Amino acid sequence: METKKQIIFSRRSFLKTSTLASGGMLIGFNLFNACKSDVAPPIDLSQLNYDDFNAFIKISSEGKVTIFSPNPEIGQGVKTSMPMIIAEELDVPWKDVYVVQAPLDTKNYTRQVAGGSGSIRASWEPLRQTGATAKQMLIKAAAIRWGVDVTECSATEGVISNAKGEKLGYGDVVKEAAVLEVPENITLKDPKDFKIIGKGKGNVDIDKIITGKPLFGLDYKEEGMLYACVLRPPAFGQILDSYDDSMARNIPGVVDVITIGEKARAILNVEKPNWSAQMSKSDKVVVLAKNTWAAIKGKKAIKAVWKVSTKLESTEDHDVILNDLLNGNTFDNRRKDGDVKKAFAEADKVIERVYEAPFLPHNPMEPMNFFANVTPEKVHLVGPVQTPEAAQKVVSEMLRRDLEDIHLEMTRMGGGFGRRLYGDFVYEAAEISAKAKKPIKMMSTREDDMTTGVYRPSTKYKFSASIKEGKITGYHLKDAAVNNNLYKPITTFFPAGSIENFQVDSVNYKSNITTGAWRAPITNFLAFAEQSFFDELAEELGIDCVQLRMDLMEKAKQNPEANISYEPARLQDVLKLAAEKANWGNVAKNVYQGVSAYYSHASYVAEIADVVIENKEPIVKRVTCAVDCGIVVNPLGAMNQAKGGVIDGLGHALYADFSISNGIPQSNNFNSYQLIRMGQTPKVDVYFVESDVNPTGLGEPTLPPIGAAVANAIYKATGKRLYKQPFMSNLILDKVTG
Template identity: 75%
Template sequence: MAPSKKMTFSRRSFLKSSALASGGMIIGFNLFNACKPEAKLPVDLSALNYNDFNAFIKISEEGKVTIFSPNPEIGQGVKTSMPMIIAEELDVLWEDVYVVQAPLDTKNYTRQVAGGSQSIRFGWEPLRQTGATAKQMLVNAAAARWGVDASECSAKNGVITNVKGDKLGYGDVVLEAAGLEVPEDVTLKDPKDFTIIGQGKGNVDIDKIITGKPLYGLDYKEEGMLYATVLRPPAFGQILESFDDSEARALPGVVDVITIGEKVRAYNDSGKNSWTMPMSGTDKVVVIGKTTWDAMKGKKAIKAVWKTETALESSETHDKVLLDLLEGNKFNTRRQDGNVKHAFANADKVLERVYESPFLPHNCMEPMNFFANVSPEKVRLVGPVQTPEAAAQVVADLLERDLEDVSIDMTRMGGGFGRRLYGDFVYEAAEISNAIQKPIKLVSSREDDMTMGVYRPSSKYKISASIKNGKITGYHLKEASINGNMYGLIPNFFPAGAIENYQVDTANYKSNITTGAWRAPYTNFLASAEQSFFDELAEELGIDRVQMHMNLLDNVKNNPDANIEYSPERLQGVLQLATENSNWGKTEAGVFQGLSVYYCHNTHVAEVADITMEDGVPSVKRVTCAVDCGIVVNPFGAMNQIKGGVLDGIGHAMYADFGFVDGVPKSNNFDSYQMIRMGQTPQVDVYFIESDIDPTGLGEPTLPPIGAAVANAIYAATGNRINKQPLINNLEPKEKVLG
């Protein structure tokens, strides 16, 4: 175990405290040391505007602790796990901790975002510092009262004890502590002494969730609020030409029909740019109703005429364009080690495969929605968004208001998966409320979400490997993607550093179909492609799959110039743990296994899928998942994230198919788009690498590897390689299946 750490930081840039007028102490802190030195802490909760600090701890005179959780909660558990970290170092009983969602701080907060599986990783050290500092202040106050040195005192479970055995509760000295200087030096716990971190804690909102208490954006209501629905173009590439709203206006409950789009056009024309706005300035028809049902009925009654502005694209065209790109030479080279061309020219054999994936919608359980109340005095926004700070800035720009006039209160989110990184629904709500000068709730239907969403881009990979004297001498990965697959490839992930001649190239086709981040961006299909390829490569080399990976990772360890982001030792660790616990290669008759090992979002994962064939169709029965994410803060939450990622990955790799015909999505609801069903979910067994390394992300890393694990298991069962998702659509006919 790692020894306890002594941390030194500037109190002027990190943390301030004050007594509360209502009793107790409040500590304001900035997770990323970005507070302004002149910032003043409010003296009462009623005065909190969250502009100077991005998180707060309140300690009452009864010793109860309220922690204001700063990051948006989309089910990833940060509203529970981040306060656990503070409570651990503060040394209080978890049952004495209350957690409240903090509103947006637009001035000083550098990452009030839910995305990228980075909340715990970024917050780990500052959250620990904050809890330890608050504890030290309380200890110092108790020592001063007793007239002893603070080193003679200790704190545990909210109680301070001196060497004589005298005791004081945190609440007994909280007012005195509020008047003390913030200590510069604090000592963090040794991980072996943790009593909260590493213990499974239930979701802090679980009682409200299971009893249906208002938590989510769709739950939010205000007196006098109206409801709005938006009629958008039916196809990407179309714009509004005209519309007849007479039938809609005649319906009882319909209050008004308006158009929006002017504000977005002005924003775009101004030259401003925000990646959170994946929307054009085309006019859209908005129906305002007294209820959601009124607004939705009114929208169906609108007779709109649309005209084609740009090409109406189809999936068949995309397929051809991407394949042409793979065969062309218009690529951006992301990494080039050695000389791939030379390795291929001198190879005994070159293995080359193409892997294909479709567009995918996000399909959050809670459709997009947001509340907006725009008045001359202020702009008040409430709802579920993963990027509140960016959303506030865009709204201020759209409405030509000062940022200080815009406030966002965050609700819990019924799923995000990257969709709520994009604030188009926030901006629409703000524009609607601004137009009618009344509070409104914008509500989308499932059809709205699925047909006018922000999709995972369709992409194709061409992977080639050269073999010389039974060894891999070269590796060439090419990506062709619609709109560039957001970030492009990650060239420093495995197998970078493992193969002497290694090259990664990307190309993209610019489309008018909006694409963006989808759970585990850039790796969600890349992992499936690469790990399927390595399975076939191992067979070509006549070597065990596990041993081939171990050998390649040994190459990395022996390469001082590897230039990689992953740890070969940690990948070997999860690979060994997964194979040992899955009985790799020792299953009973009729059970077939596939393996995949991957690193992304700072976490190392290995997965083994067990499948059986039922009437010629594969059924995933069990997944063994080994994870190295450093210290596990909350095992309950971690298990939920890991299993959720695995099941989500299986569902989309096996069944999800989405595309376009003349710009129109082929599916608009779950009657034509298959998500994984309850009966298709396997048992998922999770194993953690024991570690005292700082924690990394869990919301996304277990999704990417599972597609290849399942595909490789299907190959083991049938002898057929499936290089195109969804896998179930590309099975060989039943009579050809061997299993």
């Protein structure tokens, strides 16, 4: 490997700006100091003399560095890891770095989105270039002051030195550096020289989180703000007919009752991916109040009459419809290698299985909310959203305001899992404020989120495989889903390239139930179905489950012309690592192991679950997880993400169920919708493959494999195959082994 990497760097891509407000009160974060009695007071950064170096960096004369984190922080850790990348190449001590959430700024930043585990993957090179360019300009400024050649100077830990032993801090030359010509050629560090990247750093917001400081959208307040609660149709397929608000208006604290929906409906027919399907075609009743409690009480006091506008659908209907579609002949062919039909006709045996997934709500800890203040001068929006730029554009069109009028600030999010990709709550807040002519904060309850939200589509997969002379000769996947325009299987993932005759077909049922991306879209259930099916094939062939996967990956390696998006060798490596660390096949007699290996979001994950039977119930005791996500920027945050993905996926696979009857969701809170409890979580051991490859996704890839690992282990323990989620609702232990 070369020790230096030359980058051709465009002046235009390194955006210098003086528009960012300098100063401001920021908090110095000292990890876990909130638990100590001798906590140092926060540094008042407004008292420091800052200069805006560029859109990402401000450096004070005291050498303190403020780095702006541009992407939404949804719990995936980018507010910590993205500044770490800049700080590494800038070469400043992490203790001197302060991190601030940047607002939406389409001129200075790109891809201000939290979704698809793509923040670090997309920003790795640009963020490194930002830090390295700033460092090079600071060194040049020092060289000019000293009257020496820039090659005689170097910088480390925020200090510039020359051959004579003279030293200057970054803060000493920041003013001169900021006005220099931006260099086109810069040198990035060799990964072996990293001092910050690869070292575990605590969450930069941890002090505020554990002490309850204002940080999330629900915390945001402004003087004179009203609280708004929205009454939406209780069933998908209903619209508002009439309402009586007399009782609501008599509740102390209620200020007004209005309706919204007209502005949203005016642009509903415009095809806009990522938002239009989530906008109700009904009017909505909004209660405005001086406090949250009054707004919620007022909403409950509204007597509304709803009428049916389209069919009221039920889960039972969908089961029949999707089965009929799977067994029909109308499909959209997604991929066709070889001749599956011929392979099946010539086979010694064809194995066919169907796997079923329910709708799932997202249920982030923080319900949907957003602040809006629409005035003639500007539209001020503040809150937690994963797609701020898309939200800005829709509000601009809906209110017929210039984009420049829409100022959107992002707060930290109390979870999202894909729900906050859809900005319906932003548009509601903007429309409410525009009509009320007051600053408002739209507040949803847990019941609102679960019953009037966006759901993972209900899906059925049919897998068929042909076996001839002990080999898999054909593989056919058919999927049928409710609104599967987003959920069509990705055809370049494993096992593509490993089976000569390979075909994937899709069919869609269009529904009025709003669906969308749910954590690890597509793969969150497809991985369970596919990897469970491979275990059945391994059993049929009399081959070890791990070995069958390794053999198929080896075939993909020998097929370089195949249209695949994964590297078979890396998938093999994580599978080997997981098997080694889990002691595959050599555990105690009463421990049953299941395996799963999956590629998604450009990362490779293999998981092995250890299951035991206690009181005639399968208990997941341990999960061994091997991950190849390239360079790990922040090992502490990465470990948390990996373990969180495993536990999230496990809980939903075991317990989460969500049905709809006549358009009405049948669960509205956690008393009827089970999430995994702390006592039900297993020990999770995570091992990262050491790598010098650029970072890939990590917020989602550990979730997809866990379902199959557990289902395969449960089969070994009980003899019962699982084809539907949630497992615990579909598992009856007539006979228990072990």
